[in-house]
Amino acid sequence: xxxxxxxxxxxxxxEPSGDLLGSRFMRALRAKTDDNVxxxxxxxxxxxxxxxxxxxxxxxxxxxxxxxVIPSIPxxxxxxxxxxxxxxxxxxxxxxxxxxxxxxxxxxxRLRKLKTGIPQLHYVxxxxxxxxxxxxxxxxxxxxxxxxxxxxxxxxxxPYNLETVFVGHPxxxxxxxxxxxxxxxxxxxxxxxxxxxxxxxxxxKTEVVKLLPIFLESAKQxxxxxxxxxxxxxxVKTVSAKVKxxxxxxxxxxxxxxxxxxxxxxxxxxxxSIAASGTVALELAICKIPHLVAYxxxxxxxxxxxxxxxxxxxxxxxxxxxxxIVPELLQEQCTSGTxxxxxxxxxxxxxxxxxxxxxxxxxxxxxxxxxxTPSENAADFVLNFISRKS
Numbered sequence: 001x002x003x004x005x006x007x008x009x010x011x012x013x014x015e016p017s018g019d020l021l022g023s024r025f026m027r028a029l030r031a032k033t034d035d036n037v038x039x040x041x042x043x044x045x046x047x048x049x050x051x052x053x054x055x056x057x058x059x060x061x062x063x064x065x066x067x068x069v070i071p072s073i074p075x076x077x078x079x080x081x082x083x084x085x086x087x088x089x090x091x092x093x094x095x096x097x098x099x100x101x102x103x104x105x106x107x108x109x110r111l112r113k114l115k116t117g118i119p120q121l122h123y124v125x126x127x128x129x130x131x132x133x134x135x136x137x138x139x140x141x142x143x144x145x146x147x148x149x150x151x152x153x154x155x156x157x158x159p160y161n162l163e164t165v166f167v168g169h170p171x172x173x174x175x176x177x178x179x180x181x182x183x184x185x186x187x188x189x190x191x192x193x194x195x196x197x198x199x200x201x202x203x204x205k206t207e208v209v210k211l212l213p214i215f216l217e218s219a220k221q222x223x224x225x226x227x228x229x230x231x232x233x234x235x236v237k238t239v240s241a242k243v244k245x246x247x248x249x250x251x252x253x254x255x256x257x258x259x260x261x262x263x264x265x266x267x268x269x270x271x272x273s274i275a276a277s278g279t280v281a282l283e284l285a286i287c288k289i290p291h292l293v294a295y296x297x298x299x300x301x302x303x304x305x306x307x308x309x310x311x312x313x314x315x316x317x318x319x320x321x322x323x324x325i326v327p328e329l330l331q332e333q334c335t336s337g338t339x340x341x342x343x344x345x346x347x348x349x350x351x352x353x354x355x356x357x358x359x360x361x362x363x364x365x366x367x368x369x370x371x372x373t374p375s376e377n378a379a380d381f382v383l384n385f386i387s388r389k390s
Contacts, residue, residue: 010092011041014100016203016236017279019044026050028375059238084110099124108142125153168374169367181269194230202276217336234263285360290346292327296334325359
């Protein structure tokens with residue numbers, strides 16, 4: 001442990017979903033150490049609210065798509081160098097990277113070459129069951145241990161000399177479960193007759209630019225079916241300005257909210273949600289909010305991904321249960337007509353709705369691991385690992 005007698009933890013979260021994981025982990029670690037810990041590194045709004053001063057704005061890393069990432073490479077390489085330099089300067093007791101393996105792996109590789117002796121851990125396994133399975137064989141070279149969110153993941157890494165533990169998925173401790181939809185209506189003066197639909201076009205600018213115009217066209221079609229529809233877009237700092245810019249000329253009844261509390265209250269106020277695929281869809285599932293996922297990338301990215309990905313579904317609920325529970329409207333199917341039609345089907349509360357509700361219960365059971373929260377499990381593992389290695 002550091003000479004100040006406070007545990008020095010360097011955290012790296014490269015995008016909003018990792019930022020949320022990081023903030024919960026920080027709270028758990030602070031509780032487990034009686035606040036005898038200090039944090040450094042990279043994070044977003046929620047980690048900064050927990051006391052982290054981020055080295056740079058992580059929106060620089062929030063890029064999606066194999067083709068779309070190319071223009072940002074020089075900036076990302078500079079951020080990798082600056083991050084490694086910062087770690088060497090601080091000399092933390094442990095480095096924990098969260099998700100965003102493409103960026104984090106490069107940080108870990110540089111640290112390994114420098115032979116710092118600092119324990120290097122990663123939280124959230126790369127989806128090797130979907131693509132790049134060879135990653136599982138080489139990760140032990142760059143990190144000392146891995147914490148996974150899904151129960152089936154350790155088996156992919158432990159055969160290759162990497163200590164791996166399933167800690168549970170923090171989505172089951174989401175504040176969304178305890179949010180207040182009625183409070184949201186009162187706060188924003190939304191009458192009871194309005195049917196709230198949350199639109200979630202992603203946390204990366206590339207996603208918002210591609211998906212939000214389609215979602216807005218779907219909203220117009222829903223309004224033509226029922227004038228009582230009202231739309232809410234919970235957004236994050238990385239894309240808030242872009243979202244507001246795109247909707248500024250839509251002339252639709254849309255409310256954009258920026259805070260986490262508003263985001264989760266909006267979820268609970270919703271009759272249905274239209275979401276980009278990702279962790280947010282898992283949060284909707286845990287909260288039993290009917291939803292569909294719609295996603296689109298460039299034709300070239302889609303072709304490349306189609307060649308290398310080996311999965312039947314993209315949505316985690318569907319992957320975990322091995323069958324189609326949540327509608328996946330991808331690429332050519334990601335159209336305003338298909339989205340609005342599927343949304344109306346969900347609102348009928350018939351077969352599709354019932355299938356989702358039943359599946360969501362099973363998902364929540366699967367993602368729990370013991371009596372503690374997943375973040376507490378992760379904190380325990382980290383503290384135990386450090387004590388073993390010191």
